[in-house]
Amino acid sequence: MKNSKSSDSLSDFEEYFESIKNLLLQRFNNIPKAFVRTYGCQQNVYDSEKIKGILHKMGCSFVQTCEEADIIVFNTCAVRKNAEDRVFGNVGALKSLKKKKPNLIIALCGCMTEQDHVAKKINDTFPFVDLVLGTNSIRNFPEFIYEVLTDNKHIFKTKINDVLLYEGTPIRRESKFRAFLPIMYGCDNFCSYCIVPYVRGREKSRASDAILNEFSQLVHEGYKDITLLGQNVNSYGKNLDENINFAKLLRKIDSIPGDYWIRFMTSHPKDATKELIDVMAEGKHICHHLHLPVQSGSNRILNLMNRRYTREKYLEIVHYLKEKIPDISITSDIIVGFPGETYADFCETLSLIKEVEFSSLFTFIYSKREGTPAAKLEDPIPYKEKSEWFKDLLQVQNGLTEKICNSYIGKIVKVLIEGTSANKGYLTARTQGNIIVDLPGSEQLIGKFVKAKITDVQGWFLKGEVI
Ligand code: SAH
Ligand code: SF4
Ligand code: F3S
Numbered sequence: 057m058k059n060s061k062s063s064d065s066l067s068d069f070e071e072y073f074e075s076i077k078n079l080l081l082q083r084f085n086n087i088p089k090a091f092v093r094t095y096g097c098q099q100n101v102y103d104s105e106k107i108k109g110i111l112h113k114m115g116c117s118f119v120q121t122c123e124e125a126d127i128i129v130f131n132t133c134a135v136r137k138n139a140e141d142r143v144f145g146n147v148g149a150l151k152s153l154k155k156k157k158p159n160l161i162i163a164l165c166g167c168m169t170e171q172d173h174v175a176k177k178i179n180d181t182f183p184f185v186d187l188v189l190g191t192n193s194i195r196n197f198p199e200f201i202y203e204v205l206t207d208n209k210h211i212f213k214t215k216i217n218d219v220l221l222y223e224g225t226p227i228r229r230e231s232k233f234r235a236f237l238p239i240m241y242g243c244d245n246f247c248s249y250c251i252v253p254y255v256r257g258r259e260k261s262r263a264s265d266a267i268l269n270e271f272s273q274l275v276h277e278g279y280k281d282i283t284l285l286g287q288n289v290n291s292y293g294k295n296l297d298e299n300i301n302f303a304k305l306l307r308k309i310d311s312i313p314g315d316y317w318i319r320f321m322t323s324h325p326k327d328a329t330k331e332l333i334d335v336m337a338e339g340k341h342i343c344h345h346l347h348l349p350v351q352s353g354s355n356r357i358l359n360l361m362n363r364r365y366t367r368e369k370y371l372e373i374v375h376y377l378k379e380k381i382p383d384i385s386i387t388s389d390i391i392v393g394f395p396g397e398t399y400a401d402f403c404e405t406l407s408l409i410k411e412v413e414f415s416s417l418f419t420f421i422y423s424k425r426e427g428t429p430a431a432k433l434e435d436p437i438p439y440k441e442k443s444e445w446f447k448d449l450l451q452v453q454n455g456l457t458e459k460i461c462n463s464y465i466g467k468i469v470k471v472l473i474e475g476t477s478a479n480k481g482y483l484t485a486r487t488q489g490n491i492i493v494d495l496p497g498s499e500q501l502i503g504k505f506v507k508a509k510i511t512d513v514q515g516w517f518l519k520g521e522v523i
Contacts, residue, residue, distance in 0.1 A: 084159065090119070093122075105227050107194060144177065171254070188213065241286075290326075323349075325349075347490075356401060387414055470506075472503075501522070
């Protein structure tokens with residue numbers, strides 16, 4: 057066994073797998089059972105698929121509950137306080153389990169682990185956690201598990217490593233037809249409210265060849281709906297020597313033959329170019345959907361948020377989008393109650409969402425994140441008042457969503473069938489605009505594209521029939 061501190065290529069850590077497999081078999085007297093719980097965004101969902109790929113190579117099978125598991129991994133999110141509180145609550149609940157099963161291995165990874173106050177809380181309150189793994193250390197997971205198994209001590213491996221990407225590590229994808237594909241890691245934007253740049257490190261793009269190869273492979277394997285991931289995909293390529301940007305990458309991917317959809321997120325408005333919109337309009341596979349988080353409609357608040365665009369610039373992009381792609385579906389993120397936001401600022405957000413007519417919104421009440429610049433700003437509006445604004449926002453958006461949904465009635469649209477619906481007897485599908493359609497049909501259609509006629513609207517989703 058190599059006594060290395062970091063694994064730079066797959067073959068470096070490949071050698072751990074056999075030893076770990078044997079050590080785990082000895083420890084549990086059986087095939088070890090793993091449980092991975094994911095909090096947070098699509099980047100974390102993808103990271104969990106990598107972790108599951110590695111656990112699978114270590115000989116693990118997978119279970120659906122903590123109680124059944126020999127190895128528990130929580131992949132955590134730090135973006136808002138309630139996400140963090142939920143993780144702490146769930147980790148606390150593992151204490152009694154560890155008492156009952158002392159051999160149990162508990163690992164925490166993901167964005168929370170990179171924060172000092174979290175490290176302190178784990179040390180002080182949750183000493184039964186065996187391994188804490190930082191966001192950019194996933195490829196070193198086998199090495200660290202090996203240390204847990206051989207040294208029998210607590211391992212704490214955080215502090216962002218900006219150099220290693222996880223090219224070549226195994227993966228175990230959840231779905232056979234929807235896939236995430238990161239094109240870059242980290243974020244350099246430092247929006248004043250946001251913890252992500254501190255816990256995910258500096259922005260780093262993957263080489264376009266690696267992305268194109270992985271994409272082609274996914275299409276070859278039959279994947280139909282592939283989402284390119286990055287905290288700001290529009291700045292793709294900035295650190296590369298290649299002559300490439302996101303629009304050019306998208307054009308190259310779109311030329312891969314096959315029947316599939318390309319999605320991407322997230323687009324930062326400051327870097328959304330006409331070139332990108334032109335590529336979207338001309339593409340054969342690119343969904344007519346743009347998730348373009350605006351956060352606020354007030355220039356004063358956008359400036360305090362360090363978003364580096366104005367309401368006017370945002371609306372200009374939206375107008376160009378609607379002109380070039382008339383059936384575009386635009387979605388967004390909104391933060392209500394940023395420190396110092398007044399009711400007048402909030403009303404500007406309301407007027408912006410009415411002007412744009414987003415097909416849906418992700419809405420959040422501002423959550424203070426220690427270590428970010430916004431955490432130092434005065435925040436005089438009580439939470440109760442922010443909650444009232446928040447309710448108003450939802451009400452306005454619900455009306456707009458319903459209006460957009462109604463405009464689909466009678467139309468024929470291509471949808472991807474994703475599974476069975478909570479609506480008994482129905483399947484659930486998605487349009488390229490990311491709107492859900494429930495429709496009757498055989499489960500054999502799951503994972504396939506079909507044409508559907510939209511017949512009805514139920515709140516924020518559509519009803520239809522396969523034609
Ligand atoms: N890189 C992406 C996603 C960031 S996190 C982007 O720029 O859009 C997803 C969303 O969480 C953000 O768009 C923002 O609306 C919200 N968010 C981030 N930090 C937050 C905070 N401190 N309080 C409330 N919402 C926050
Ligand atoms: Fe956070 Fe802004 Fe980066 Fe998005 S672009 S991850 S909101 S800092
Ligand atoms: Fe959360 Fe990290 Fe994603 S903080 S939103 S899991 S990048």
